[in-house]
Amino acid sequence: MNTFIVDAMLGKLATWLRLTGHDTFYSTKVHDDELLRIALDQNRILLTSDAILSRRAKDTGAEAMLVRGTVDEEVASVFLKYEISPEADPSKSRCTKCNSTLTHVKDDEKERIKGLVPDQTYNHYSEFWLCKYCMSVFFQGGQWTNIEAYMVKIAQLMKEMET
Ligand SMILES: [Zn+2]
Structure with missing residues (x-):
């Protein structure tokens, strides 16, 4: 299973990756150089909304994806690219x-x-x-019902983005 490192701007995306079972490094206190170092050292895919950082990652040999759009689009595009099933199982x-x-x-x-x-x-x-x-x-309380409803929404968006 892929592991990820997510920049400080993409906290919601980090949450959804964790909920779907992915080892995801996320910290708001880490600088770009540190993000790159961890991505390389731990073989994590860097997800960033920063085009310069994405470019730097690729130049240093780290796998990176430039993530853009609304939170829903961020989640759906990452799930599509890395073949993540939109299902959260506690x-x-x-x-x-x-x-x-x-x-x-x-x-x-x-x-x-x-x-x-x-x-x-x-x-x-x-x-x-x-x-x-x-x-x-x-x-699995009310909070979890919301999680399931959101995954259904993401599944729908993934279908739309595919076509
Ligand atoms: Zn904990």
């Missing part, structure tokens, strides 16, 4: 905050996440996904 997703892999917490182990989510959420859901690195908790 058991494959990475933490949207820190990029770590998630641990599935089933009903009988859910005490592990007590206190990390509001009581109402804790009581209502039986399955969770925990990021052991930053202690973020994910669950």
